[in-house]
Amino acid sequence: MDLAYTDEEEEFRARLRKWLARALPTLGPKPPPGDWPGRRAYDTGWQRRLYDAGYGDVHWGASPTTRLIFLEETERAGAPYVGANFVGLLHAGPTIAAEGTAAQRERWLTPVLRGDEVWCQGFSEPGAGSDLAALRTRAVRDGDTYVVSGSKIWTSHAEVADWCELLVRTEPVSAEVPRHRGITWLAMPMDTPGITVRPLRTLAGSTEFAEMFLDDVRVPVGNRVGEENDGWRVTMVTLSFERGTAFVGEVVACRRVLGELAAHARGTGRWDDAVLRRELGCLAAEFGALWRLIQRNVSEAQAAGGVPGVGGSVFKLRYSHARQRLYDVAARVLGGAGALDVGQQWTLDRLSSLSYTIAAGTSQIQRDIVAERILGLPRGK
Amino acid sequence: MDFRLSAEQRALRDGTRKLLEGRFGRQALRAAVDGDVGGVGGGGVGRGGRVGGGGCIDRALWRELGAAGLFGLCLPEAEGGVGLGLAEAVLVFEECGRALVPGPFVATVLAAGEVPGAARGETVVTAPFGGLVPWLDAADVVRGDVAGAVALDSVDPLTPLHRLPAGASAPAPVPRTATLLYAAEQLGSAGRTLEMAVQHAREREQFGRPIGAFQAVKHLCAQMLVRVEVARAAVYAAAVTGDPDETAAAKLLADEAAVQGARDCLQVHGGMGFTWEADVHLHLKRAWVRAELSGERGEAEERLAATL
Ligand SMILES: Cc1cc2nc3c(=O)[nH]c(=O)nc-3n(C[C@H](O)[C@H](O)[C@H](O)COP(=O)(O)OP(=O)(O)OC[C@H]3O[C@@H](n4cnc5c(N)ncnc54)[C@H](O)[C@@H]3O)c2cc1C
Numbered sequence: 001m002d003l004a005y006t007d008e009e010e011e012f013r014a015r016l017r018k019w020l021a022r023a024l025p026t027l028g029p030k031p032p033p034g035d036w037p038g039r040r041a042y043d044t045g046w047q048r049r050l051y052d053a054g055y056g057d058v059h060w061g062a063s064p065t066t067r068l069i070f071l072e073e074t075e076r077a078g079a080p081y082v083g084a085n086f087v088g089l090l091h092a093g094p095t096i097a098a099e100g101t102a103a104q105r106e107r108w109l110t111p112v113l114r115g116d117e118v119w120c121q122g123f124s125e126p127g128a129g130s131d132l133a134a135l136r137t138r139a140v141r142d143g144d145t146y147v148v149s150g151s152k153i154w155t156s157h158a159e160v161a162d163w164c165e166l167l168v169r170t171e172p173v174s175a176e177v178p179r180h181r182g183i184t185w186l187a188m189p190m191d192t193p194g195i196t197v198r199p200l201r202t203l204a205g206s207t208e209f210a211e212m213f214l215d216d217v218r219v220p221v222g223n224r225v226g227e228e229n230d231g232w233r234v235t236m237v238t239l240s241f242e243r244g245t246a247f248v249g250e251v252v253a254c255r256r257v258l259g260e261l262a263a264h265a266r267g268t269g270r271w272d273d274a275v276l277r278r279e280l281g282c283l284a285a286e287f288g289a290l291w292r293l294i295q296r297n298v299s300e301a302q303a304a305g306g307v308p309g310v311g312g313s314v315f316k317l318r319y320s321h322a323r324q325r326l327y328d329v330a331a332r333v334l335g336g337a338g339a340l341d342v343g344q345q346w347t348l349d350r351l352s353s354l355s356y357t358i359a360a361g362t363s364q365i366q367r368d369i370v371a372e373r374i375l376g377l378p379r380g381k
Numbered sequence: 382m383d384f385r386l387s388a389e390q391r392a393l394r395d396g397t398r399k400l401l402e403g404r405f406g407r408q409a410l411r412a413a414v415d416g417d418v419g420g421v422g423g424g425g426v427g428r429g430g431r432v433g434g435g436g437c438i439d440r441a442l443w444r445e446l447g448a449a450g451l452f453g454l455c456l457p458e459a460e461g462g463v464g465l466g467l468a469e470a471v472l473v474f475e476e477c478g479r480a481l482v483p484g485p486f487v488a489t490v491l492a493a494g495e496v497p498g499a500a501r502g503e504t505v506v507t508a509p510f511g512g513l514v515p516w517l518d519a520a521d522v523v524r525g526d527v528a529g530a531v532a533l534d535s536v537d538p539l540t541p542l543h544r545l546p547a548g549a550s551a552p553a554p555v556p557r558t559a560t561l562l563y564a565a566e567q568l569g570s571a572g573r574t575l576e577m578a579v580q581h582a583r584e585r586e587q588f589g590r591p592i593g594a595f596q597a598v599k600h601l602c603a604q605m606l607v608r609v610e611v612a613r614a615a616v617y618a619a620a621v622t623g624d625p626d627e628t629a630a631a632k633l634l635a636d637e638a639a640v641q642g643a644r645d646c647l648q649v650h651g652g653m654g655f656t657w658e659a660d661v662h663l664h665l666k667r668a669w670v671r672a673e674l675s676g677e678r679g680e681a682e683e684r685l686a687a688t689l
Contacts, residue, residue, distance in 0.1 A: 001390065001468045002383045003621050009382070065382055262689035278679060281686035285615070285630035292384070292614035299384040314610050317603075367603035368596070375579050375602055377593040 003295065005069070013069050019053055020077040030080070033206050040118060040160040043083030047115030056113040059089045060097055064301040067245055068294065075249035084157050088112035088119035090246055092165040095185070099226045099234050108163070108187065120161035122152040122188070122212060123235070129154075130365050132167075133179040133232065137214060139168035139186065141221070146170070146186060148194075148217040154359075158197045158210040164188045166219075171229050185231035187223040194218070204351040205342070245301075246360075247319055248294055254326055255287045257346075261333045270333055279329055286322050290315070310373050317366045320356035327353045384617070386472070393465075394472045400449055401480040404442055407660070410481055413439070414538050414663065436541040438484050438505055438519045447502015452486075456494045461501070467558070471565040471620040478566030478639075478671075479573040481663055483539035485516040487562045487674075488524065496522050510559060510674040512552040514543040525553065537666040555676040557628050561619055563675035564631040567639035568609070568616050570664045574639075574646035575605045577661065581650055592649070601645045605638075612638035626688050629681035636678070639668035 005013070027046065031038030050056050058070045059082075075081070082089050093112045096104055111117035128135040137150025148168055158164070164187070171182030188195075194217035199207040226234035262280055265271040297311040327350035331339035338344050342351070357363045371377045386394065416437075446452065454470045456462020463469075470490070477486055485507040489499050498504030499522075507520035514527050518541065530543035545552060579602055582593030592598045612634040619631040643665035647654035654661050672678070 001386060001617055001621050003618065005382050259689050262686070274679075277686045278682035280689060281682035281684070282633060284626075284685040284689055285633045285681075286611075288627060288630050289611050289615035289618075289634050292618040293611055295382060295618075296384045296614050299382065302383070303385060311610075314607050318607050318611055364596075364600070367600040370603040370606055371593075371599040375575075375606060377579065377582060377599050377602060378591050380594065380596060380599075 005065070009065055009069060012066055013073060016055070016070065016073050017077070019055075020073065020079055023049055023053070024077055024079055027080075036157075036160050036207070040084045040157075043080060043085055044115035044118065046080045047082075047085050047089075047113070051114045060094050064245065064298045068248055068298045071245060071248035072252055075252040081249050084118050084160055085112070085115065087121045087157065087161075087165065088117065088163075091121055092119040092163070092187070095165065095234060095237050096187075096225055098237050099185075104187075104225060117162040118157065118160055119163045119165060120155050120158045120190070122155050122158075122164045122166040124154045125151060126153050130362055133183070135167055135169060135183065137166070137168045139170050139184060139219070141170070142218075144221045145218045146184075146221060146224070148186070148188070148214050148219055150214050152212040152214070154200075154209045155197075155212050156209045158190070158212055159199060159207075161190050164190055164212070167231055167235060170231075180232040182229050183231040183235075184228050185225045185234045186219050187225065188217065188219050189223075192217050192219065202352075203354065204348060245294070245298065247316070250323070251287060251290050251294060251319065254323060255284075255291070257326065257330070257349075258283055258287060261330055261346075265333045268333075268335070270335065276329070276332055279332075283322070283326055283329060286325075290319055290322060293318070310369065313361075313366045313369045314374075316360070317363055317370065320363065323356050324353045384614075390469060390472055393469055394476060397451075397473050397476040398479070400446075401476055401482060404445060405480050405482050410660070410663070413483055436516070436519055438516065440505075442482075443484060443505060444502040446482075447500065452489050452502055453493045453500030454490065456500055460494050462493060467561065467620040467623060468617065470562060471616060474562045474565035475569035475572070475616075478569030478667075481539065481570070481660075481667060485520060487559050488515075488520075490562065491556060491559060492522070492524060496524070509545055509552065510555050511676055512545045513674055514545065515540050515670070515674065517541070517543045535670070537663075537670045539663065540667065540670050542670070554680075555674070557623075557625050560632050560675045560681075561616070561628050563671045564612075564616050564619070564628070564635035567635035567668060567671055567675075568612050570668055571605070571609045571612060571635070571638035571642040574642040574661065574664050575602065575609055578602055578605060578642075578646040578649040585651075598649060601649060605642050605645050608634075608638040608642060626685060629676075629684045632675050632681050633678065633685075636668070636672040636675070640665065640672060643668055 031042055047056065055070065058067055062070065089112060093109060096108050100108070112119065123132060125135050125137060137148065137152065139146040139148045146168070148166070166186045166188045168184050168186055169182055170184040171177050173179050173182060194215040196213040198211045200209055200211055201207050202209065258280065265276065271277055293315055297315060300311055327346060330346040331350055334344060334346060339347060342348055368380065372379050450463040451473060453462035454465050454473060455467065456464070458464040485505065488508040489506045491508070492506040493500035496504055496506050499506050504521045505519060506522045506524060507514060507516045508524040509527055514530050517523065517527060517530060527543065527545065529546040531546065533542050533544050535542040579593070582598050582602060583591050585592050593602070615627070615631040615634045619627040643661060647661045647665065650659055650661055653659050
């Protein structure tokens with residue numbers, strides 16, 4: 001049990017801090033939430049700055065501990081998080097790095113790191129959410145192309161993406177082919193004819209995800225990562241990344257918000273409400289412990305050669321609920337009118353916190369994972 | 382940074398577990414509970430809170446644990462201790478909590494080096510914590526003012542309790558190390574009730590399958606694990622940093638894990654969970670007791686709020 005960082009890690013932290021202190025003041029203002037092209041430019045521009053400074057590949061090139069320090073420091077300094085680069089840096093990129101050929105790595109990885117290309121994730125379908133293996137989007141081989149037809153849904157950043165990591169069915173389910181077989185992972189250029197993207201409005205009013213209709217979209221066979229029909233296994237590589245260190249910066253941010261809530265409550269007199277004050281105290285305990293849990297998961301991942309384990313599910317379960325609780329308390333700190341005013345950032349954040357127990361595997365699915373894979377309880381049907 | 386247990390720490394934990402399993406296994410636990418209080422657990426319907434074993438401390442066990450270094454863990458070797466840190470103490474106390482070993486361990490460990498014989502397990506020491514005094518009649522030495530303490534009918538059959546008189550001066554704050562060690566015991570208890578629940582969920586069948594195949598049961602167990610792991614991170618971190626605020630957080634999270642874990646474990650056991658015979662209630666009752674001894678919850682919450 002050692003919470004001290006090595007000299008090397010502390011040097012990395014100090015260097016990064018110094019760089020951030022110089023780089024951040026030159027960063028322009030963040031575009032409004034609705035301005036997707038503006039946000040894409042902002043997010044990719046920042047990624048390019050990181051790349052030029054030698055921090056571009058910290059999400060996959062660096063050790064888990066270095067990545068932890070990077071995420072902690074960038075969030076502390078108020079630097080942008082991955083934003084539109086999320087899928088490229090945290091899903092598709094790591095998958096290609098792990099499963100792609102040398103030529104594929106060459107083609108796709110550097111543009112992600114340089115902030116030149118944005119990826120989205122086309123996994124979920126209207127009939128395949130939690131039950132992802134029920135996906136039905138078909139890909140039929142025609143010479144050296146796949147012809148893809150079907151529809152995807154909840155595709156974040158689809159409107160501004162250059163590439164989509166797409167899961168398709170290449171072998172229909174049958175007595176011989178179980179559902180998890182017959183799935184293939186493809187990189188689909190988003191400007192291919194036959195793709196229609198229809199933005200969906202979230203309950204927070206933004207349009208951050210979309211429906212995607214695919215009508216005889218021709219994708220070269222060379223864009224397949226992994227073997228045909230082996231896409232399920234290829235995909236599982238990515239999903240563990242998503243639950244690994246993806247939320248580190250957010251926990252740092254939540255702890256900052258807690259401090260802001262306390263300051264606000266002191267200013268308005270709500271701090272005198274002992275029930276509210278103690279709830280804030282409980283949340284301080286909660287997020288402090290979540291930070292320690294991250295450090296433990298990172299230590300495990302570091303020892304396991306960088307592979308995040310099921311500890312990510314434990315963390316995600318607790319964190320997503322803690323975040324919702326945080327913004328429920330924020331509503332009490334704001335008080336009646338403020339809690340109903342979406343002009344207040346905390347109210348807006350309260351709305352978006354509602355997605356946390358759904359996206360990236362719902363809480364129910366995470367509990368199944370914890371119960372079956374960690375506790376060894378019998379699998380459901 | 383490597384927040385995992387070191388090889389030595391794992392060995393210490395495993396060794397302590399083995400020692401306690403051998404010396405205070407289930408049979409010993411039940412004998413202590415049902416000991417010489419006629420009827421309770423045997424035929425008669427005992428009061429929920431009768432002290433078993435007459436409130437006696439098993440002196441042989443106490444000396445043996447002393448000889449194994451349990452009480453002098455954090456005492457420098459030059460003073461007859463083991464010279465380990467709080468992190469190691471926490472691992473050992475986690476095991477004590479898991480095994481439900483009875484006795485005023487926390488007060489005795491705090492007294493090691495100051496009260497002769499405490500470190501060796503020859504002197505049993507108690508102290509008032511949060512207005513309560515555990516094991517007052519059985520202890521050889523009492524550290525602190527317990528004038529006018531009144532015995533109460535303790536809910537936990539293995540922790541006799543006295544209450545300090547109301548209206549006397551406000552109870553002294555619970556020492557930080559005591560809070561931490563109680564939190565470690567809570568963590569051990571929470572880990573144990575999780576294991577008990579999972580084992581039962583795998584074995585007990587209803588509707589033609591193990592009840593652990595039902596999602597409602599499965600999810601109770603998953604939530605228990607989440608609480609245990611969050612509490613573990615908090616308790617271990619507080620032990621490493623020694624920070625008073627992190628200790629308060631560890632208390633809150635470990636109390637939650639132990640109390641709610643025992644309740645969920647009870648639920649998973651069905652009617653069996655409501656019996657005197659099952660061990661679940663022993664964990665729940667002890668968890669309630671520790672949550673009081675380790676300091677008032679509101680105080681911990683206020684301390685943390687004040688850091689914001
Ligand atoms: C903000 C946001 C962004 C997203 N971005 C993307 C993206 O970029 N790309 C992408 O592919 N997908 C994305 N998703 C989709 C996301 O992965 C799915 O919403 C999620 O997996 C749940 O699927 P579903 O919406 O179909 O709900 P369903 O699976 O229909 O679930 C509905 C309810 O039933 C419960 N349920 C389902 N199955 C079980 C079961 N076996 N046991 C118990 N309860 C069950 C669920 O927990 C849930 O409460 C995004 C979602 C959100 C909210």
